[in-house]
Amino acid sequence: MEPTDLTIAKIHQGLIKKEFSALELAKLLLDRIKKSDKEINAFLTFTEDLALLQAKKIDEIISKKKEIPILAGIPFAVKDNILIENVRCTAGSKILENYIAPYDATCIKKLKSQGAIILGKTNLDEFAMGSSTEHSAFFPTKNPADISRVPGGSSGGSAAAVAANFCSFALGSDTCGSIRQPAAFCGVVGLKPTYGAVSRYGLVAMASSLDQIGPIAKTVEDAKIVFEAISGKDPLDSTSIKTSNIQYLISNIKDLKIGVPKEYFACPVGSRMDSYGAKGIDPEVEKKVRAAIKKYEEAGAKIEEVSLPFSTHHSLATYYLIMPSEVSANLARYDGIKYGYSKVDPGVKPSARYGAKSLKHAPYRNKVSGAGSEVGSLMDVYLKSRAEGFGTEVRRRIMLGTYALSAGYYDAYYLKAQKVRTLIIKNFQKVFEKVDVLMTPTTPSPAFKLGERIIDPLSMYLSDIYMAAVSLAGLPAISIPCGEIQRLPVGLQIIGKQFEENKILAIADLPL
């Protein structure tokens, strides 16, 4: 087997036994990326110099017969909304096209300290707003399973990079499915940790009460190794929480109770939700997911149909009120003054220390008119820098959030959504009194075609219908591949109680 096809543990063994070096492995992958990424477009920036430097250091340590941590020499990719010192960080946006990160995110510090090798920054929907990576200001990423289709989003670049075997694992971020959905579409493993399990320091903020960084990997075991490395309380993120890291061993699968929420399989054709373009779950997806759940039953687990009221459409509506509100606050910092694209001086181009791939602007982006007009006042700097720097989806969500928070509408929209959020959390707590974990489809359909949903924002939002409730409740969830429909991957979502990542990882990893 090629070293690039191995799991993290096997690569680790291979490095210690000197079957190959970290430098060889890094070069193999960098070559593969150079040859094949033009088809997939998973990457925005390559960090080749950094990777080779890091790899050489690891080889030195190995040659001195010193012990190396499990992630030493393991090449990975990073979603371009996570900061790496001295490397360009665009957040998929024109407004940060030339921004060079001044510091490392905490998760990057942790991975660097283990000696993991950084290959590059991956493409995403602008500011992580989207479900297909088509909202990237630069170009869309293709799904390696079918290049006429989307890889999902917003961590589409990361999921595609892992699926195309460009790296051993990748980091993504999940606010409402942005790790899980692309993992399902691309046929890889994606873990969204409990809110607070992984520090958000160094993650470009989108929705502060929902964002979480997590691993996208080829196997569940690999996802677990990465999660353990990046999680932990961080004094730089006051919402991060100390995790107990209690290992979970399934002594007897007959003791396992799995809940299957009926609402995730409902919404038949003709229901009122159809008027919003919700087609409900694809019957082929339902078959594959139910078959995967059946395997657990055949192994002895108890399957129970449960009810999770408000966990689909109501959760999505709640999410699309809370998230844009937080977004409107978090994106106020992009003002054309402190950093980023500025109408006053749009030509700021500090030299990127680590090689930047040339970025072309995506054809889908609506052209913003008003360019070239006078910038007279401070208000003009704000209005024009932001109008030109942000793409259509970002502007849409900022507008939505500003509206939901504005005087006269705050009670009916934002406050109402926060109250519904409380009920959603309570409903999960009730259900978890009866079952250990929940299993659902990750998405209602497999990967859709490029261009299919970009015109209708609501149809795009609906692809995350099984993601929202979990994010609102801050619960951990993993998506694992459970089959294919005409070569298109299908994902199974396993949801656990807060801080029970080890439980859902153990259940996801059962050899059935």
Added chain:
Amino acid sequence: MITKEEVKHIAKLARLGLTEKEIERTQKELSLILDYFKILKEIDTENIVPTSHPVSAKSYLREDKIFKLPPEETEKIIQMAPQKEKRYVRTKAIL
């Protein structure tokens, strides 16, 4: 249906300069999405406490000590500003 005036007002609050065409399009899109939110009216939230964070984290304060960044670090941050003068970030007049 959200009015054009409301859209213009929101755009000004959000500091987004929208053209006439964009205002029209935003009006249509926002109206559609706001329509979807009507399903939340079905849920009785009488006496329900709102949640702002899903996991209870106690807020804590750090020591009131000054941490001085090394000058190279500060330099990196100043370099990012589109307009600067010496070690100041430059903006248009506020008043």
